[in-house]
Amino acid sequence: MTQQYASSMQAVAIRVSRLMSDGSIATGPSASYVLTSDFISLSFTAEVSEGIDIETVGGDGTICAAYRGPDTLKRVNIELAICNPDPEASEILAGGTLLTDAGVTVGYAPPPVGVNGNPNGAAIEVWSRAIVAGKPDGTKPYWHWVLPYTIMAPSGDRTLENGQLATTFSGWGVGNEAFDEGPAGDWPFISDRAYQYARSATAPVGAHGYVTVPA
Secondary structure, three states: OOOOOOEEEEEEEEEEEEEOOOOOEOOEEEEEEEEOOOEEEEEEEEEEEOOOEEEEEOOOOOEEEEEEOOOEEEEEEEEEEEOOOOHHHHHHHHOOEEEEEOOEEEEEEOOOOOOOOOOOOEEEEEEEEEEEOOEEOOOOOEEEEEEEEEEEEEEOOOOOOOOOOOEEEEEEEEOOHHHOOOOOOOOOOOOOOOOEEEEEOOOOOOOOEEEEEOO
């Protein structure tokens, strides 16, 4: 079968999942959360440690030996934005407290100042459309992007004005083999890298809310 080099366009869904202390996906009715129309963007940038530069100069001032070690990826730095304040997504990503009234979530409080509210981290997955010849591919119409271990915190300015207030998060991510097949069993690869992506036949388009992860 010939490989189709599809373009990635229009991020259509995001799933965030709680992690246990060993990096595995948490289980239960509120372990994972999906957003589609409220998701704005996810960006990540490689942070690279430069290789050691070794140089020896002879007595006459000429270089007699030189070596530059390879650069190494340390982690990726992440920025995430969602359209509306979303308490449940915020709590999974960054920890903190859900504010409830009569058992119904009505708001969110971030972790106290100086406290890491989510030491176990969270997994982030994003789906974008896989476009071939100007239209979604008929067999595998999505790219599935996986950041299997992230540490995120609320970030950016919060401006209440005559306009939309987006909710933003920033943080970093590394590999996490304990992510395994993910919360829905739809990632059949070893997740030992800071990020990965692969073509997918399905995406949780149209969903919004908690997803139960079975034990």
